[in-house]
Amino acid sequence: MSETKKTLTVIGGGLAGCEAAWQAAERGISVKLYEMRPEVSTGAHTGGNLAELVCSNSLGSNLKDRASGVLKEELRLAGSLLVDCAETAAVPAGNALAVDRNIFSSEIEKHILSHPNIQLIREEVRQIPADETIVIASGPLSSPAISDEITRLCGTDNLFFFDAIAPIIEYSSIDLNIAYEASRYSKNPDDTGDYINCPFNQEEYEKFVDALINAQRIPLKSFEEMINSGVSAGKMSFFEGCLPVEVLAARSLQALAFGPMRPVGLIDPRTGKRPWAVLQLRQDNLSGSLYNLVGFQTNLLQKEQERVFRMIPGLENAQFVRYGQMHRNTYICAPGILNASLQMINHPSIFFAGQLCGVEGYMGNIAAGLLAGINAARMINGQDLLVLPEEMVSGALFHYIATAEAKHFQPMKANFGILPPISEKIRSKRERYMKYSERALEKAESFFRETL
Ligand SMILES: Cc1cc2nc3c(=O)[nH]c(=O)nc-3n(C[C@H](O)[C@H](O)[C@H](O)COP(=O)(O)OP(=O)(O)OC[C@H]3O[C@@H](n4cnc5c(N)ncnc54)[C@H](O)[C@@H]3O)c2cc1C
CATH class of the missing domain: 3.50.50.60 (FAD/NAD(P)-binding domain)
Known part of the structure; x- marks a missing residue:
């Protein structure tokens, strides 16, 4: 050649x-x-x-x-x-x-x-x-x-199906009097941890799940029209590994507490106890000014994301720099x-x-x-x-x-x-x-x- x-x-x-x-x-x-x-x-x-x-x-x-x-x-x-x-x-x-x-x-x-x-x-x-x-x-x-x-x-x-992405918030808007730094199962008491953890008690968790599953979502129809314009129609379903948090939450009251919000290995240093559930925040940029909500990919309306996610202990004043959203997935x-x-x-x-x-x-x-x-x-x-x-x-x-x-x-x-x-x-x-x-x-x- x-x-x-x-x-x-x-x-x-x-x-x-x-x-x-x-x-x-x-x-x-x-x-x-x-x-x-x-x-x-x-x-x-x-x-x-x-x-x-x-x-x-x-x-x-x-x-x-x-x-x-x-x-x-x-x-x-x-x-x-x-x-x-x-x-x-x-x-x-x-x-x-x-x-x-x-x-x-x-x-x-x-x-x-x-x-x-x-x-x-x-x-x-x-x-x-x-x-x-x-x-x-x-x-x-x-x-x-x-x-x-x-x-x-x-x-x-x-084949087309839908995935969703998680929101990103400003570090400076997290209330660190409530949220705490810790890595799961860390045995070192001096280890400040790589994640910020927002701890829920049972009552807070149940109220949150109720708000989440009843919040308004972006209508699938308009989304579908928006993203599929000009593309041949295909099969649409969620990929199990990337379910919107509200879809997962609707499966059962404990679905999140046993899934992305499981509290195991995340003792709250202020109470010495394991919370009922935990939302983890992961650093998103090198300077540490942004954090994403781990496992919280979502299709809620933006104003609903603000309302519902500000119910999370420590995120009452969260400032969103990117909202979660749905997207097409082609393969x-x-x-x-x-x-x-x-x-x-x-x-x-x-x-x-x-x-x-x-x-x-x-x-x-x-x-x-x-x-x-x-x-x-x-x-x-x-x-x-x-x-x-x-x-x-x-x-x-x-x-x-x-x-x-x-x-x-x-x-x-x-x-x-x-x-x-x-x-x-x-x-x-x-x-x-x-x-x-x-x-x-x-x-x-x-x-x-x-x-x-
Ligand atoms: C919204 C969203 C969230 C996701 N979240 C995750 C996640 O959290 N974790 C994870 O592991 N995976 C995630 N995925 C899957 C993720 O896309 C892949 O893991 C990874 O980005 C795929 O790499 P890729 O190179 O195949 O596609 P991409 O990284 O998307 O690259 C494809 C590139 O092709 C370009 N392109 C498209 N059409 C044309 C054209 N006609 N001509 C020229 N250029 C074109 C696009 O602009 C794009 O830059 C997500 C996907 C989406 C869409």
Whole structure:
């Protein structure tokens, strides 16, 4: 293949697209990276930053007995640009890797713009170019035009469902005479903790749940019309992992107290007791001036968010800098369309990456970008495509999306349940997870040593 043919088009400058572009460029490929923002907005992103995190600023656990921690380690071993940038932009978050979202984006943009093999083009791609090697990473909010193209290409309807994002408030508006700093299960009395905790007694909790489930929501119809204009209709439902807090609360009175508001390991230093329920606030920017309401993604009207969330002890005067909101989530039905190399079975020069390919979670999306970018480069360079070992968390994810039952397919997040079982019977969950973790990382080390 001549040098001039060594080009790759990447559609979407989000998490997956930036990682894919970087990986291919590092392999000598000349990459055209298309990002439509700020010219065309998605409705959830706020500006033109590459790899903007639209909701939580946490990239999940760093612990080796958690699937997302193992996935992160696999990405480090593979030389992920985005994990590297996340570490540069890290903010305190206990055992998790959370970032200042602006620093994270600008670090990535700096690397992308200075790479001699990457050309960043600020333009909406409305047609998938023929006869080119392409990575499609236009994300859960793919523009209507590209969504229709994807539908045409996949020969099937895209599936749409709804997710929701959580509000962000000003630190200075939190009443620290009520709310207290602590990390869950912290044993160190001097540890001030990485989270701010708003404690509820039973009465406060029950009043709050009642207000929450009876509050006015944004009518689904107008939302649906707003976001689906021009896009083919698809199936609509909530993704279980990202339910609006009011939907979860309506399931049972204790649903929140056993879920996102569970108080375990969060003794209130002023009473020496465990509260009935706790809302946790997580730092959202490096300077610590902003905090997000953990697990409080919502579709309430803005004025209702103010009214109901100010019932939370410690947030009586909360100042909102971003309200929660609902959003569209677009993904293809990967089984039957993609193989585990993230390549289209019927159009081998096209790869999918990110949320669009049916992988859920920031880290999984970055991993998909990494694999799609490497494989697109390998194809252009005349090499065999990589299939990651199933024992790796990333490998298991891509095997899952390629082979799951198409009829009931839903995006999958990194978890140990999709890995091949270990032969030993280990009763302790933690020890079992550590075994999965050790096996995954041994595989990853040897696989990347031999292939990268
Ligand atoms: C509102 C919202 C909240 C979310 N919250 C979380 C969360 O808290 N935690 C989590 O793990 N995941 C969350 N997700 C899922 C999240 O989107 C992904 O984890 C991650 O951002 C997906 O990465 P991606 O690269 O696939 O897509 P994105 O990061 O969205 O990147 C896709 C890019 O493609 C661009 N684009 C779209 N169409 C075109 C086109 N035609 N031409 C050129 N460019 C185009 C978009 O502008 C965007 O920059 C959320 C998603 C949304 C929409």
